[in-house]
């Protein structure tokens with residue numbers, strides 16, 4: 001055998017594919033099925049590709065190549081998620097411009113992806129930082145703005161002084177920034193907010209029918225947090241016009257309410273507070289204002305204070321005391337709860353802490369109430385007058401109905417999902433295409449003023465946002481020498497005064513200085529891939545019709561909530577506006593499992609366990625890396641990297657190469673029965689395994705076939721070598737093409753029809769043979785012709801007449817000649 005010259009072969013085929021534009025997306029041919037195969041595009045960091053990237057990218061590439069060979073039109077694009085905080089921080093560290101570092105990082109990533117032989121259509125490459133992409137991201141923002149889905153709001157935001165930016169709730173973990181682990185504080189700030197909550201019901205309902213991992217569906221559901229219950233009105237005692245509305249999932253416990261609790265930020269706190277309680281309430285509200293929602297809900301110790309005020313129970317008419325407690329969140333439901341300490345653990349802890357009344361109104365269906373803790377399970381109502389004896393479900397309905405009749409509330413659905421804080425006080429993002437009029441002090445002639453000059457007194461009318469004319473897009477970032485965040489929460493763009501202020505028709509205006517978050521670009525890149533060169537629209541309706549939805553989306557589970565939810569939200573808006581025919585963008589989603597270091601730990605620079613794909617490709621080749629990553633285990637599983645195992649797939653490649661060479665030289669060899677059967681079984685297995693993305697088992701089936709072909713020495717049939725080359729090509733495309741050409745083909749196999757197996761040839765030949773016990777015929781068995789002794793014995797023991805003879809006896813000897821005789825000697 002000769003060694004497989006991977007180095008030379010891989011560069012040769014990469015040049016061939018590039019020159020021939022082998023993977024250029026075809027014009028859609030309506031008579032053929034289509035597949036849109038999408039990778040979560042990479043963020044081009046300064047560190048380059050790590051071995052986790054090629055795992056998902058190889059998996060999608062196998063599918064794209066398989067589908068091309070099975071008669072599909074395939075769209076398989078790639079691009080760069082290149083805006084964002086890390087790129088900006090990297091530029092700050094290296095003293096360079098983010099535009100330049102981004103360009104260099106993209107070039108490096110591109111080199112690495114090309115070296116791995118992925119079948120991307122490079123003509124569709126895009127970066128979210130491309131000005132022609134920014135233009136359409138800004139255009140989508142304007143559509144959101146015009147639809148009332150983007151608005152400004154004074155929000156209590158998560159301000160991270162170290163990063164100089166506001167973070168979305170989801171970017172804050174335990175009071176620290178997700179990126180960098182810096183402290184985060186709450187601060188009111190003017191922000192752009194996208195009204196994703198308007199789509200909460202659609203985002204929830206749309207999950208139905210998606211072929212996604214169940215964990216990801218659950219994560220999205222929990223994030224959206226649909227809660228079905230009831231809103232109930234408690235009128236304020238001694239004030240006819242005010243009432244406290246509460247949201248509850250347990251209207252059946254209404255007769256067990258012993259107090260009402262308001263969140264400290266509830267608007268009625270001061271109205272309900274009596275003069276005697278004012279000092280205590282004010283103090284409490286001030287103390288709790290800085291606590292995060294997470295702290296407030298997770299701490300066991302309940303704090304609070306009595307307002308001195310009362311509300312009226314909507315059914316009993318009794319006076320109910322009103323408390324303030326920070327375990328009630330201002331941002332969820334109505335910001336107020338009807339407290340039922342007997343049946344809600346939080347209320348129970350609060351009632352115990354302040355010695356408040358506990359009224360039991362639900363008992364278990366069986367057994368006794370334990371009054372040491374809240375009984376939160378469903379059961380049967382008691383101490384509830386007309387509702388007594390009803391099951392929890394029945395009682396919920398009855399109470400809701402009664403409240404509706406009395407005009408004191410009704411059924412209500414609430415979501416945990418919050419609106420999306422969309423502005424960042426950073427440089428490296430898409431400028432938000434909005435501007436505001438500038439006012440000067442009374443009596444000052446605007447014509448003589450320039451708000452960009454120092455000391456020119458003026459006011460920016462944030463209350464009058466004006467969208468940039470669509471014809472004026474893109475709105476480019478100004479070039480700034482110093483783009484570090486400052487202490488101005490308006491962001492660093494506020495310092496680019498010549499960019500910020502402009503004059504039009506004799507009037508002065510100021511641009512929005514916030515930029516979009518990194519999520520913006522990744523919300524719609526899959527749509528731009530449909531039509532990346534279109535200068536007149538974000539993407540054409542025809543392109544949407546041709547290619548959407550994405551048939552397979554491969555990427556990390558870390559995007560299970562945010563990216564996928566934000567992208568679905570934008571998509572649904574574009575659907576409502578008629579730009580896409582498809583309500584959901586990603587039909588099937590697969591998460592590749594993380595590849596750990598050889599020590600079983602997450603790869604990280606500090607641990608020194610990072611495997612660099614460049615090294616593997618240089619030493620063993622791209623196909624070896626691809627094969628190894630697909631062979632490591634099931635795609636979704638978390639797997640440790642084992643460099644020693646790469647040698648195994650290298651040996652496999654060498655064997656494939658050599659059996660193919662032998663077949664090419666002696667191409668007269670005919671297929672024998674055994675090879676025919678193994679070949680068809682392998683073709684069946686590989687085909688089925690690719691369909692179910694079970695790549696490791698497909699590769700091991702090809703290994704078995706290759707080992708068999710190797711045992712044929714100089715007699716490898718051409719047909720077997722051809723089929724093996726085709727099957728191996730989605731995994732090891734360079735090797736596949738090389739083998740294909742060694743076998744005398746002059747065209748690439750990228751579009752050659754996939755192998756077809758004959759089901760009848762996949763079944764093992766079976767024979768029927770007699771079974772003897774102590775030399776006497778006792779029955780017959782039907783087993784594969786080449787079955788081993790164990791299989792034959794197992795079949796024999798199924799035969800009653802055989803079993804009767806050997807039961808309770810010791811088997812002394814078995815005489816087995818496959819296909820001829822099975823004689824069991826038993827005493």
Ligand code: ANZ
Pocket residue numbers: 227247248249250253263327328329330331332333334335336337338339340342343344376414
């Ligand atoms: C009375 C009650 C009785 C409740 C009972 C529960 C059990 P989910 O499922 O998460 O939606 N709640 C409502 N608004 C709240 C807020 N802003 N902050 C903290 N808690 C709030 O939970 C809904 C339940 O959480 C509501 O039902 C309310 O407590 C509480 F035996 O009302 B319940």
